Amino acid sequence: MTETCQLMEQLPAIIDYPNGISVIDARYHRPGRAAIHLITEGDKAALVDTGTRFSVPGTMAALAHKQITPEQIDYIFLTHIHLDHAGGASEFMKWLPNARLVVHPRGASHMANPIKLIAGVMAVYGESEFRRIYGEIHPIAAERIIEAPDNTLVELNGRPLRLLDTPGHARHHYCIHDARSKSIFTGDTFGVSYREFDMDGLEFVFPTTSPVQFDPEAAHASIDRLMALHPEQAFLTHYGRIRNLSYHASQMHALIDAFVSIVQQAAEIQDRQPIITKALQDLLLERLAAHRCTLTRDAALSLLQTDIKLNAQGLEIWLEQTIRQSTQAAGSS
The missing domain is CATH 3.60.15.10 (Ribonuclease Z/Hydroxyacylglutathione hydrolase-like)
Structure with a gap:
């Protein structure tokens, strides 16, 4: 007992x-x-x-x-x-x-x-x-x-699990395709989706751009690669199963571009971190309102605040790397 x-x-x-x-x-x-x-x-x-x-x-x-x-x-x-x-x-x-x-x-x-x-x-x-x-x-x-390099096949007691190199969130990231269940285990490649935001069977999904290897072009390509497998469901580390994947892939693409636009607009601002953080917060709250989320603003921000902070940090690091690469390219031309 x-x-x-x-x-x-x-x-x-x-x-x-x-x-x-x-x-x-x-x-x-x-x-x-x-x-x-x-x-x-x-x-x-x-x-x-x-x-x-x-x-x-x-x-x-x-x-x-x-x-x-x-x-x-x-x-x-x-x-x-x-x-x-x-x-x-x-x-x-x-x-x-x-x-x-x-x-990986x-x-x-x-x-x-x-x-x-x-x-x-x-x-x-x-x-x-x-x-x-x-x-x-x-x-x-x-x-x-x-x-496990790209396209590694691992058999679990005869069940094939295929590992696909999927950078964008990190360069050391793979996703797992399980043909048996028509599922993908996506880590952070397919974003974050907390069950508290589910409304009438539809999930709310947003990208995670945490430090230090965010790459928007790779992120877009990885999402497209996963969707080419025609999965019926995805299992996210943050958090659990989501469906409606065609809709969510479209939303992920749009939000990645919106995140990049936010940080690019702040490029000339010296103390840009608070500006990026506030813009990400406003964007996600706006999207949650369109999602008809019934949580209060404070409850929603309680769930989102850590992700917003990490996303802002990762986006700023990506911006600084992009600026540095552009400067180096201009200097060598």
Whole structure:
């Protein structure tokens, strides 16, 4: 009885879908912000993204609840190595003895030796805040890491999962096409969609342009590549399943262009960060109103504020890189 109560205390929200797909809440900052996806095929399973090391106890409880043993997990897929997606990888690898880590070639070395990855994030947050959010991150043995270049096919107990290089949000990003379920697991390539914004079965989706590798042209191309597969549903790390993908692809393209226009209009302003942030806030609130969102302004901003801040930072970094490249090109001509 006591063990059952303890398990329930640890158990995160779980949503089960057909074809052995489940959404497990990673408990990152708040419920419904980040998901770990479970794919089950027969007596084998895989995880897509890991949350942070603080996501591990709840996810292990979810596996036990579903009667999946640690030994049955064959793969951990990291769509990319941003720490809300990959921060729990080293801890999971300790608990899942047969799992191999499948990661983009640009991210593999950072999983085997995370010193630079940790230092980069600490430079943003500071050490104490880093520890609070992400905890400890350890090296993963190179022999347990599978590098996945474009079009890599991984079979989960005979179920083909195809990994497609999809830059735009990050250069170390892939998405997973699961033909069995006509699904794509998109990490951050297909944007962010919180379930609190769903209205009458229609989701609200917007791009994530967080630092430091946003590339609008690549982002557009990656969305088009995914849609060419004619998926019926997408599983987003932020958060869970969305449908209506043709509509959302069109909205994503329009919003990427709108985001770029906002930052370009602020190019001549010295202290541009507050201007970009306010413009992104106004744009998303305007789109939510058109979406007929019933949340109050304060409730909506509570859900959006972290994404708006990160998007503004990423857009400004992209702008500065673009200006620098233009200056260098002009100087060499």
